[in-house]
Amino acid sequence: MRFHRDPISVAEAQRRILAFAGKNKVEHVPLTESEGRRLAEPIRATNDVPHFPKSPYDGFAVRAEDTAGASLEKPVELEVVGAIACGDAPDFTVGKGQAARIMTGAAIPEGADCVIMFEMTTENEARVEKVVGVKKEMKAGENVIEVGEEKKSGDLLVEAGKRIGPGEMAILATFGYAEVPVYQLPRIGILATGSELLMPEEPLRYGKIRNSNSYMTASQVRQAGGIPVLYGNLQDDPDEAVERVLTILEETDMLITSGGVSVGDFDIMVEVFKRLDVDLLFNKIAMRPGSVTSAARYNDAFIFGLSGNPGACFVGFELFVRPLLQAMQGKPETGLKEMEAVLGVDMKKPSSFPRYVRSSWKIEDGKAVVYPVGQDKSGVVTNITDANCLMCIPPGGSGVAKGDTVTVLMLPYNVGE
Amino acid sequence: MRFHRDPISVAEAQRRILAFAGKNKVEHVPLTESEGRRLAEPIRATNDVPHFPKSPYDGFAVRAEDTAGASLEKPVELEVVGAIACGDAPDFTVGKGQAARIMTGAAIPEGADCVIMFEMTTENEARVEKVVGVKKEMKAGENVIEVGEEKKSGDLLVEAGKRIGPGEMAILATFGYAEVPVYQLPRIGILATGSELLMPEEPLRYGKIRNSNSYMTASQVRQAGGIPVLYGNLQDDPDEAVERVLTILEETDMLITSGGVSVGDFDIMVEVFKRLDVDLLFNKIAMRPGSVTSAARYNDAFIFGLSGNPGACFVGFELFVRPLLQAMQGKPETGLKEMEAVLGVDMKKPSSFPRYVRSSWKIEDGKAVVYPVGQDKSGVVTNITDANCLMCIPPGGSGVAKGDTVTVLMLPYNVGE
The missing domain is CATH 2.40.340.10 (MoeA, C-terminal, domain IV)
Known part of the structure; x- marks a missing residue:
């Protein structure tokens, strides 16, 4: 393990991280809890859409052959034998000379082969109950949405790795995904270093400042689909530091620290890396801000040593931690x-x-x-x-x-x- | 109350909604739970930043007058009387002919008035312990970040109504907001209408489709900062519908329905609006899709009747419900x-x-x-x-x-x- 500093490019640093990025385990969550999660499997149509021949308009389902010769001047009169609302499974047949009143989205009844819109009928001017005049010649299939016309069973609708938002929720519900396969959310331990740090609830003391990086990072983690777990501030004691880091790695999937990675007198994370004999991925990146950003592997876990400077800490997360969180949750293309x-x-x-x-x-x-x-x-x-x-x-x-x-x-x- | 349909513009519909939009109550939540919420008060600096004179570099805090005549060739030698790490409150004074080792971010000790970077000293070549050679003439105030130089106590940092993300979290933590004043999250009841609708977990039946709008809307609500509460599907029974709507309005801040608002035979929400004698805001908008989108007030609550068509339901939420949710949470500028x-x-x-x-x-x-x-x-x-x-x-x-x-x-x- 070498602790001298060889600056590498941002792209190379990202490659070194992603080389070790494995996908999280898959879990099934109820549809209503799946929002914001990433799909562990592609969503496919589980049935044809529509799965029954369907009317796109309010009107009458009729047999095209019965409308031969119909015109505005000479409507063809048909006997109305029933009405079909949305959701009805029609239990009758439209025979010769007959029609069925039908609503938008309702199933075409047996016997009928087209739908004429209300506007082209005598709907509002009917002189005789149970009779409707059709004012236009129709073709078979006209105004009928056929089975599978919109989607075929098996069609790929959403790729795996996509984050579930309104559109994905609608599709999942449409195709009966009451339980949704998603990647588990990574639990991310967050630890600030530096004996100058106070907690937000502490009063200021001369020479000290409050820890802000941990709370900023927590928000970044959450918005990138992780669960942040805050572990407070680490004082500059190497024995305690090593113990805390090991505890956090037992309780979480990954550790993000801020501070303690530069070349100053009290750079605790450099010491922790040495004592744990980590596999260092990099400790210097050719970038501003955040050139001292470090990353290491310890057993199967990542430790990120982000800069203590808030701006550099922010950028370090976006460039290096976000792609890893995306990859762990199955996003095919990582990075901003x-x-x-x-x-x-x-x-x-x-x-x-x-x-x-x-x-x-x-x-x-x-x-x-x-x-x-x-x-x-x-x-x-x-x-x-x-x-x-x-x-x-x-x-x-x-x-x-x-x-x-x-x-x-x-x-x-x-x-x- | 008129139920005939006068199409109004999208802008007019938005105006009619916002005319009744009041801000939610304010609550205080712990900093770690404030992410994604909207600030109920502006964030102001609660102290000067820095609140003590601070070194921007690793180096030595010295008295500028002691460095007169110093050069690369003829360094001025000073006695090192102490070291100040980040977070230390220095308990000694730098006197004439003296220097203190100082770290980036640490407090300038009394007596010193400037900081010389390590690179311009004999730091790494000191022949005598406790002595450092200064290779450059310094001016008083050089490399010192003065009290309040970055922010003054009372400075406005973030406006009220802003959603809390990583940057806001960092500022809140910096200034000691352990509890954060935010607007309460609106609870939004969501109800689908139409006897053709099945729940996502139900097998398909001929003529029927699964409810997708409620799940889509729930995701939109959540991403707009609301708490969605799903109430399933309403069958086409007016008595039951009125009762369900009243129950939902008791349990939530607002009701969003989808379907049942057009001019068809079974448009249940039109009937519910009539029976409740709601104050109709609009029931026809000059737009596609979603021209039948309706909104009403009942007592102090909003009822939105979005279209049953998924695309129109989506658009109706974004144009009419989102601005209201934003206004309720104090966002100054509403809309997309x-x-x-x-x-x-x-x-x-x-x-x-x-x-x-x-x-x-x-x-x-x-x-x-x-x-x-x-x-x-x-x-x-x-x-x-x-x-x-x-x-x-x-x-x-x-x-x-x-x-x-x-x-x-x-x-x-x-x-x-």
Whole structure:
């Protein structure tokens, strides 16, 4: 195990993580509890749609041959032998010279082969009860939705790995998935390091600040489909640290820490990694912020050492933890969705590493334009509240200029809601 | 109360709903349970940030006057009188000719007025213990983050009504909000109507279909911050219907029904509205799909009668129920976020009403382009699974053509995740 620092690219770091990403176990949950989960199997049509010939309109089900010669001037009169509401299984046959009143979505009765809309009948002007005049010649099959016309039994409707939202819920219900196969939610232990940290409920003390990374990370974990488990703040005692880390790994699927990974005097996670003799995946990434982001495997579990800087911690989660959580829950394509956008302002800060800047994109004159959010300088997290993307600025040169095209990684926060 | 149908515009329908929208009660929840809720009060800084003068680097805290004349060739030697880690409240003073080792984020000790980075000292080459050589002249205040430099106590950080995500969690934790004031979640009763409907767990029967709208709506409600309460399917019996509706209104804040609102023979909600003598807000909207969407007030509660057609039910929720749920939870701007996009295909279907087409937008060559999803014709809901927006097509003429600019309402589904 080497603890010196070889910076690797973001893409290489992601590859090293995903190489060990296994899918979670599958469990079956009731339909009403499946929202937000990821499908462990594709959804297929379990029956033809419709599964009975169906009327698309309110009207009369008739035999096309009986309407020969019908016209506005000379309606053909048919005997009304019944009415079929939605949900009825018609228990009669439409014979020669007969018609059945039928509602939208109702099953076509035996004998009938087409549906004439109310508007083309004498429905509202009938002189004799139980008789309807048809004002138009019909063809067999006209206004009948045939069995399987919309979907065939077995048709693939939604791919495995898709997150269940309104559309998926509707399909699952339609096809009788009262129980839904989904991937288990990963349980993620979250631990902050640093003896300078107070809990949110503690009063401030000179020199100390409150832990914010754990709560931010918990929200990111939840929105990425994990269950966050908060383990408070770790003081800078290596023996205690090793013990806490081992306990957390027993109780959860993964540990995310923040802080303690740089090269300072009191970098506890570096010491923990050494004492546990972890399999280090990386401890330096060619990126800003968050170059000290570390990841390791211990037995079959991941330990992420995110930066203690809130902005870097946020970015580290999005670039490295999110793809893993997606893969564990069966999402075929991992990582944040990419798009191109035009830079709305100059970003002239030179950097030897690629930069991932918390930003906001919007459409201006039909074009995607992206702006950094808040003061770029500030270490505080207030600008995360406005970010809907990370802007990727390539290294070298003197930064990028207004009007340049940049790649943008779309965040799921601050979108439509 | 009039039950004839006067079509009103979508905007007018939204106005009539919002005219009655009151904010929910405020409750305080623990920070860890506040994620996804909407803030009932703005978040303000409860202290200066930093609240003590702080070092932005690892280095030595010194007195600028002591560094006069220091250079790479002629470092000034200072006595190291202590070390300050993050979180320490320094209990000593840096006097004339003295220095204190200091870590990033640690408090500047009394007496010192600047910080020199390790790189500009003899840190790694010290010949004498407890002595450090400073290789550069410093100015007072250099590399010191002053009290309140990032945020002042009382600064507005996040507006009321904002949904709590990772950035908001970080800020709440930073400023000691162990309990967070949020709006109560509205409880939404959901009821499907139609004797053709089966429950998802029931086997298919001829002429019948399974209820999918309730499950779709439940997902929409949850993602809009409500608590869905499913009440199953209502059969077409008016007495029972009235009783069920009254029970649901006692147990929830609002009722959403699907189906039973058109002009057919068995439109149960029309009958329920009549018997309860509701205050009808509207029962016809100039839009496709979902022109029969209805809304009413009964005592202080809303009843929404969404269309039984799944696509129309989906759109009806997004246009009319979502803004109300947002307003009840204090969101200042209600409704789906709008943007302009270029149409990627011809949509030549003429319509006398504005159309809201389930669609997907993406960026192509830097421009936002929008495409309808799935077969436009299909009444099935399979295309909702791919939609990330509703495309608004104005009425009249012969539809819109590829390349035309259209307004797009962004949905919070199928975004980054």
